[in-house]
Amino acid sequence: MSIIVKLKKGFDLNLAGKAPLELLQVASSSTFALKPADFPGIQRPKVLVNEGDTVKAGTPLLLDKAMDQVLYASPVSGEVVEIKRGEKRKLLEIKILADKKITHEKGTPIDLSQNRESIVAQLAASGTWPHIIQRPYGIVANPTDVPKAIFISAFDSHPLAAEVNFLLQGEERYFQAGIDALAKLTTGKVHLNVDGSKAVPELFSSIKQVQLNQFSGPHPAGNVGVQIHHLDPINKGEIAWTVSPFGVAQIGKYVIEGIYDASKMVALTGSELNQRGYVKTYTGAQVTPFLKDNTQAAHIRVISGNVLTGENVGAEGYLGFYHSQLTVIPEGEYEEFLGWLKPSASKLSFHKAIGMFSFLNRGEFKVDTNTHGEERPFVVSGVFEKVLPMDILPTYLFKAIITEDFDEMEELGLYEVIEEDVALCEFVDPSKNELQQLVRQGIELLMYS
Amino acid sequence: MKLIQKLFDGIKPNFQKGAKWEKFHTLYEGHRTIVFAPDLVTKSKGAQIKDATDLKRVMITVVIAMIPALLFGILNIGHQHFIATGETGTFLDKAIFGAMSVLPILIVSYAVGLATEFTFCVIRNHPISEGYLVTGMLIALVMPPYIPLWQVALATIFAVVIGKEVFGGTGMNILNVAMTARAFLYFAYPAQISGDLVWTSLADKPAVDGFSGATALAVAYNSSIDGTPVVDALSKHNAAMGADYSFMSMFMGWIPGSIGETSTLMALIGAVILVATGVASWKIIVGGFGGAYAMGLVMNAFAGNGLDVNQFMAMPAHYHLVMGGLAFGVVFMATDPVSAAQTELGKWIYGILIGVFTVIIRVTNPAYPEGIMLAVLFMNVVAPLIDHYVVKANKKRRLQRATV
Numbered sequence: 001m002s003i004i005v006k007l008k009k010g011f012d013l014n015l016a017g018k019a020p021l022e023l024l025q026v027a028s029s030s031t032f033a034l035k036p037a038d039f040p041g042i043q044r045p046k047v048l049v050n051e052g053d054t055v056k057a058g059t060p061l062l063l064d065k066a067m068d069q070v071l072y073a074s075p076v077s078g079e080v081v082e083i084k085r086g087e088k089r090k091l092l093e094i095k096i097l098a099d100k101k102i103t104h105e106k107g108t109p110i111d112l113s114q115n116r117e118s119i120v121a122q123l124a125a126s127g128t129w130p131h132i133i134q135r136p137y138g139i140v141a142n143p144t145d146v147p148k149a150i151f152i153s154a155f156d157s158h159p160l161a162a163e164v165n166f167l168l169q170g171e172e173r174y175f176q177a178g179i180d181a182l183a184k185l186t187t188g189k190v191h192l193n194v195d196g197s198k199a200v201p202e203l204f205s206s207i208k209q210v211q212l213n214q215f216s217g218p219h220p221a222g223n224v225g226v227q228i229h230h231l232d233p234i235n236k237g238e239i240a241w242t243v244s245p246f247g248v249a250q251i252g253k254y255v256i257e258g259i260y261d262a263s264k265m266v267a268l269t270g271s272e273l274n275q276r277g278y279v280k281t282y283t284g285a286q287v288t289p290f291l292k293d294n295t296q297a298a299h300i301r302v303i304s305g306n307v308l309t310g311e312n313v314g315a316e317g318y319l320g321f322y323h324s325q326l327t328v329i330p331e332g333e334y335e336e337f338l339g340w341l342k343p344s345a346s347k348l349s350f351h352k353a354i355g356m357f358s359f360l361n362r363g364e365f366k367v368d369t370n371t372h373g374e375e376r377p378f379v380v381s382g383v384f385e386k387v388l389p390m391d392i393l394p395t396y397l398f399k400a401i402i403t404e405d406f407d408e409m410e411e412l413g414l415y416e417v418i419e420e421d422v423a424l425c426e427f428v429d430p431s432k433n434e435l436q437q438l439v440r441q442g443i444e445l446l447m448y449s
Numbered sequence: 450m451k452l453i454q455k456l457f458d459g460i461k462p463n464f465q466k467g468a469k470w471e472k473f474h475t476l477y478e479g480h481r482t483i484v485f486a487p488d489l490v491t492k493s494k495g496a497q498i499k500d501a502t503d504l505k506r507v508m509i510t511v512v513i514a515m516i517p518a519l520l521f522g523i524l525n526i527g528h529q530h531f532i533a534t535g536e537t538g539t540f541l542d543k544a545i546f547g548a549m550s551v552l553p554i555l556i557v558s559y560a561v562g563l564a565t566e567f568t569f570c571v572i573r574n575h576p577i578s579e580g581y582l583v584t585g586m587l588i589a590l591v592m593p594p595y596i597p598l599w600q601v602a603l604a605t606i607f608a609v610v611i612g613k614e615v616f617g618g619t620g621m622n623i624l625n626v627a628m629t630a631r632a633f634l635y636f637a638y639p640a641q642i643s644g645d646l647v648w649t650s651l652a653d654k655p656a657v658d659g660f661s662g663a664t665a666l667a668v669a670y671n672s673s674i675d676g677t678p679v680v681d682a683l684s685k686h687n688a689a690m691g692a693d694y695s696f697m698s699m700f701m702g703w704i705p706g707s708i709g710e711t712s713t714l715m716a717l718i719g720a721v722i723l724v725a726t727g728v729a730s731w732k733i734i735v736g737g738f739g740g741a742y743a744m745g746l747v748m749n750a751f752a753g754n755g756l757d758v759n760q761f762m763a764m765p766a767h768y769h770l771v772m773g774g775l776a777f778g779v780v781f782m783a784t785d786p787v788s789a790a791q792t793e794l795g796k797w798i799y800g801i802l803i804g805v806f807t808v809i810i811r812v813t814n815p816a817y818p819e820g821i822m823l824a825v826l827f828m829n830v831v832a833p834l835i836d837h838y839v840v841k842a843n844k845k846r847r848l849q850r851a852t853v
Contacts, residue, residue: 235851301490303497312493329498332490337450339486340505347501352726354510356502369490373503374482374576377620380507381791382730391847395791396840411844419495426496430504431620436495 004196005230007217009389011350011424013159015307016364017271017329021166024268024277027292029285032076033093033318034061039072039130040440041139041447045091053080057282058105058127058260061094069143073127075262075283077103093318098282104259112180112255119184123251127260130321131247132182135228135240137443138418147241149188149232152179154204154245155195157222158306158420162267162324164245165201166278171249172203178252182243183209193227217389225421229390234415246324266290266319270328271366272300285319287326295328301369303327308423309436332370340373347372350387350428376431387424392416394425398435401442406449414442457481475570479577507728508579514722514729515586515781518709519555521702523547525712526594526650529705532692533649535657550594550650551708554601558592559585561602565609569618578619580626580787581609587627587781590709591774591822592634593647600638604630624829625788628778631822643818648705661687664706665694666773666811666818673759680764699771710774720780729784732793736800737779738770743801744808745769761812769808778821779803788829792839799835803828 036045044065049055055078060071076098084093110122123129124143132141141147155164168175183190189211194200196214204212213231215221224242234240243251246264253261262283268276274294287302303310305323313319319326336342343355348365358365384394392413400408419436426435457477464474481487483505491497527543538546562585570577588605612629613622634642641647645663656662663671665683672682683694694704702712709715723729745766752763769775783789783803790799803824810820817823 233850301497307497310497333488335485335488337485340503341509349501351502353502353506353728354513354726367498369497371489371491371499372486372501373505374487376504376578379504379620379787381786382793393840393843413847423496428500430502430507432499434495
């Protein structure tokens with residue numbers, strides 16, 4: 001039985017800098033990094049390698065002492081060149097200088113007729129496990145839990161996002177194997193949620209062992225959190241898991257071939273790139289080769305991920321573990337004379353306040369990182385509600401977090417959201433509050449106390 | 450532009466940490482960000498881009514929406530002056546006379562209010578917020594044209610300090626700040642803000658024979674004492690001077706009253722701007738007018754059955770919508786997002802009850818001919834309670850889902 005959900009609330013950001021569906025020939029990155037900060041649940045990271053060690057793709061680099069079954073593996077083979085630490089010796093990056101030819105750690109393919117425990121144990125050690133995310137909290141799933149269902153969003157509605165079926169071309173067999181493995185992990189269903197506004201790609205329509213649901217509407221219709229809310233919402237004490245489509249294929253590849261293959265396609269997007277498209281690389285690639293001779297302005301922001309939920313990694317930084325997109329936009333360090341008053345149809349805004357005519361502009365918007373105003377207390381009401389298609393009262397939830405009221409946080413639905421679900425709220429907020437960070441703070445309060 | 454930027458850059462060192470005016474850095478930044486939208490960029494995690502609309506633009510939208518009411522108010526004050534004195538004045542005479550009465554009030558409201566606000570920003574080390582842009586205008590528009598300026602100043606200080614800053618500043622207040630200012634004057638200095646003599650500036654000239662300065666609401670209330678039907682009393686009022694209180698002239702606003710409140714039409718133009726720009730909640734506005742009209746009908750129903758206590762109850766319900774400050778209050782005061790209900794269902798309830806209470810206070814309470822001020826303040830206090838139950842229902846839905 002499949003469910004069709006049509007969402008009305010939300011906002012599609014039509015940005016300049018879309019990536020055409022073509023593969024670019026770009027020199028490959030030579031260094032790759034694993035960044036513990038990409039996994040918000042990690043409490044006590046322990047590095048398993050030393051600088052100078054040689055590793056293969058799939059060699060464990062890191063584990064979390066609080067959940068030591070799960071291993072975080074090297075995406076490529078090569079030499080560990082740097083273990084970068086920050087203040088108070090906080091682990092920042094484990095950098096690998098890649099070999100010319102990648103060799104893989106040889107594991108054993110997983111026989112899915114085994115019992116659940118042994119499948120879980122093998123997956124947890126495979127390097128692919130961190131793709132399995134737990135809701136509530138949006139952290140790497142705990143292998144000892146049994147989720148009530150598993151949710152996969154098969155499309156990304158974020159601005160300039162990569163086309164998921166393009167990322168997965170040629171991986172159909174692995175995708176099905178990944179689904180088969182995930183179906184073993186849950187007592188409930190595996191939900192595969194596709195874009196209801198388009199024809200369902202064959203890749204997804206032919207998949208077995210899933211409930212195929214359709215979601216249509218503006219962003220955040222593609223957010224798995226929104227989809228869960230409409231399919232089988234998470235209540236206190238319940239656990240669901242989510243996996244990205246790329247993660248499913250990677251799990252499937254391990255199931256069939258017994259190797260951790262971190263090769264992936266990444267979309268190069270954003271108005272400041274001359275040549276946009278898709279490149280083949282590995283998880284955690286350094287972004288420098290993608291930018292070389294390819295950027296327009298001197299002063300740019302290099303974002304791993306999309307403009308709403310991504311991270312500024314800088315021109316020498318590394319792609320995040322979960323990201324299949326690089327966005328390059330101009331920095332916005334400029335003062336604008338009477339910028340708060342000037343009428344404009346070219347500045348992107350959800351609002352229609354005096355002088356903001358962007359709602360009349362059907363074209364693409366070129367955006368930069370200027371905040372267009374300073375931080376203020378909440379004043380305007382009813383705006384967040386228009387971009388969050390859930391039965392949640394965002395303003396009250398945010399205020400509960402600010403006041404650290406645990407009961408209210410629970411009762412108002414903090415179990416159902418993570419950062420990406422409130423990213424649009426953060427974008428449209430005329431008071432410019434940092435709501436994604438706030439939600440993570442609230443989650444950490446609930447998790448660790 | 451470069452020149453102004455240089456000017457700001459030039460004085461900047463004085464406001465930096467350790468410099469002599471360090472304490473006043475919030476004022477420096479406040480002024481610089483008015484002239485130039487700031488060069489701030491997004492943090493490295495989270496949303497990398499932000500919406501082009503900020504609070505300044507939202508607030509200026511409200512100010513612009515009030516400009517029709519302000520301009521009409523200026524003209525009408527001149528108009529009322531020439532009616533009362535029996536002189537003839539051209540359009541320009543009226544506008545000039547009105548501007549001479551209104552601008553000092555507006556200037557005092559802004560100057561005193563901003564000074565109070567700045568003082569608190571410096572003491573508390575807060576950034577200067579934009580809320581007073583709107584409040585300053587609102588305070589001026591709800592004053593009678595003849596109000597002594599020192600009273601405007603005192604009310605403004607009271608409202609900003611007790612109405613807002615003690616709660617933590619913009620965004621934290623419980624009561625609408627401008628309504629607080631008006632209520633303060635109403636109870637502290639009733640002689641200058643109520644009765645029949647304060648709504649028309651005579652400018653020390655004698656009034657023409659037979660002139661009455663009573664507002665429409667006062668006329669309606671008085672008629673209920675002497676027993677004449679309200680509509681008759683309104684249409685006969687000052688008819689000798691060619692200025693009646695017909696439905697149309699009250700809708701247009703050619704009647705005495707507070708500076709900005711008289712014209713329903715101008716309030717509706719403001720409402721169109723506020724709703725079209727999405728700045729004010731249409732639910733509160735529609736609820737407010739609807740609630741008042743419905744309550745007017747209820748009063749009529751009572752009046753028809755011999756249950757009426759006064760003639761006011763029999764006045765046609767639609768008259769309520771154009772009399773007094775209902776339209777102005779519903780459009781500009783009730784929709785203040787900070788003091789109003791903040792849930793969508795709550796906004797309906799809040800708006801409707803404001804309309805209902807306004808009419809109840811008007812019709813049944815002889816002490817306060819104008820009900821909108823007290824209705825808005827009362828509902829400001831009740832709004833969190835309404836929201837509380839709406840939020841509770843949301844929590845309950847979530848809880849029920851868990852147990853099903």
